[in-house]
Amino acid sequence: MSGREDPEGDGTRVVRAGLPAPVGGQPFLPGPMFAAPYHLGEGERYYARYQNPTLEAFETALSTLEGGPVVVFPSGMAAISALLLTALRPGDRVVVPSDGYFGTRVFAHQELARFDIGVEELSTVDLDEVAGAGGLEGVALLLIESPSNPCLDVCDIAAVASAAHDSGCLVAVDNTAATPLGQRPLELGADFSVAADTKALSGHSDLLMGHVAARDTERASRILAWRTRSGAVPGPFEVWLAHRSLGTLDLRLDRQAANARALAETLVDHPAVTGLRYPGLRTDPSHDQFSAQMRRPLGLLSFELADAATVERFLAASRIAVAATSFGGLHTTVDRRAQWGGDHVSEGFVRVSCGCEDTVDLVADFVAAADSLVSPP
Numbered sequence: 001m002s003g004r005e006d007p008e009g010d011g012t013r014v015v016r017a018g019l020p021a022p023v024g025g026q027p028f029l030p031g032p033m034f035a036a037p038y039h040l041g042e043g044e045r046y047y048a049r050y051q052n053p054t055l056e057a058f059e060t061a062l063s064t065l066e067g068g069p070v071v072v073f074p075s076g077m078a079a080i081s082a083l084l085l086t087a088l089r090p091g092d093r094v095v096v097p098s099d100g101y102f103g104t105r106v107f108a109h110q111e112l113a114r115f116d117i118g119v120e121e122l123s124t125v126d127l128d129e130v131a132g133a134g135g136l137e138g139v140a141l142l143l144i145e146s147p148s149n150p151c152l153d154v155c156d157i158a159a160v161a162s163a164a165h166d167s168g169c170l171v172a173v174d175n176t177a178a179t180p181l182g183q184r185p186l187e188l189g190a191d192f193s194v195a196a197d198t199k200a201l202s203g204h205s206d207l208l209m210g211h212v213a214a215r216d217t218e219r220a221s222r223i224l225a226w227r228t229r230s231g232a233v234p235g236p237f238e239v240w241l242a243h244r245s246l247g248t249l250d251l252r253l254d255r256q257a258a259n260a261r262a263l264a265e266t267l268v269d270h271p272a273v274t275g276l277r278y279p280g281l282r283t284d285p286s287h288d289q290f291s292a293q294m295r296r297p298l299g300l301l302s303f304e305l306a307d308a309a310t311v312e313r314f315l316a317a318s319r320i321a322v323a324a325t326s327f328g329g330l331h332t333t334v335d336r337r338a339q340w341g342g343d344h345v346s347e348g349f350v351r352v353s354c355g356c357e358d359t360v361d362l363v364a365d366f367v368a369a370a371d372s373l374v375s376p377p
């Protein structure tokens with residue numbers, strides 16, 4: 001992990017991000033402003049599809065963390081689709097991750113192909129070699145997802161971005177798993193950082209949200225214009241909730257990562273578990289690149305149980321793990337990915353998103369549930 005390079009630590013930055021200067025008698029974070037039209041008059045605001053101070057405060061907060069201008073969207077997919085539709089033109093080629101969030105592939109194949117945009121897939125582990133060998137020549141946009149979801153593979157974002165730029169290709173990174181506290185794609189050379197803030201960034205499993213950060217203001221303005229014209233504007237209450245939740249991101253990520261490391265170290269040699277992936281483990285194939293590139297460890301791990309029925313038994317035996325998709329929330333969740341049909345994984349493959357429970361409780365619970373699979377009571 002790289003050391004502290006900012007004048008203030010992550011905890012200080014997220015607690016203060018996007019807050020207005022203190023005013024006597026006013027809250028630290030002003031409440032959501034609910035409006036569609038505003039009274040016309042001296043002020044600059046006239047309609048909430050164009051201006052809303054609640055959104056602007058959250059965008060300011062995120063841009064201090066990302067290092068570039070930010071546009072927020074009502075979901076991660078709204079952010080990704082806005083990015084793809086504004087960056088690409090008919091006849092372009094785009095490369096999306098074959099091992100990343102499957103919704104992105106579905107969108108690209110189902111929606112972009114209609115505009116005569118060629119959609120190709122590459123796996124995260126192949127990117128370094130393909131980009132380095134000039135394999136992105138003629139590609140307009142490369143979307144990277146590193147760490148990839150759900151298998152947690154990692155590529156060298158700086159090297160891939162540099163090779164892509166040499167080929168005239170723009171680079172976007174889906175930074176959902178890392179959050180801007182874990183990794184800053186713009187600093188690594190990407191043109192865009194895009195994320196589902198539905199996950200760890202808001203972290204309470206109670207809203208959908210997304211954002212795009214752009215390296216330069218012109219590209220950010222283009223994305224903002226898309227949002228205004230298309231109307232994909234998030235509601236102020238959800239944005240305010242996300243901003244309110246951002247203040248604890250550093251604390252949540254710390255606990256989630258401590259829990260993930262403890263589970264990974266405990267379960268990696270468990271007889272019921274195979275193929276455990278956690279980039280924080282020295283033995284993990286992603287470990288070296290992950291440690292060089294990421295600013296902090298992840299709260300996610302994955303492993304395989306024998307089959308779907310064994311996952312059911314594991315969940316029934318656990319008191320803490322909740323069967324749920326999505327990740328990054330306060331509650332530890334286990335998602336058997338094959339049930340959704342979009343990932344190239346086995347029937348017993350699970351992604352574990354560690355929550356903020358006490359580490360000792362979580363480890364005891366998972367070990368007991370895993371033990372029950374090899375020695376049923």
Ligand SMILES: Cc1ncc(COP(=O)(O)O)c(C=O)c1O
Nearest residue numbers: 075076077101149176196198209
């Ligand atoms: C890596 C990644 N990107 C994007 C998305 C889409 O986010 P949303 O569900 O908020 O549209 C997800 C959702 O699971 C995801 O995991």
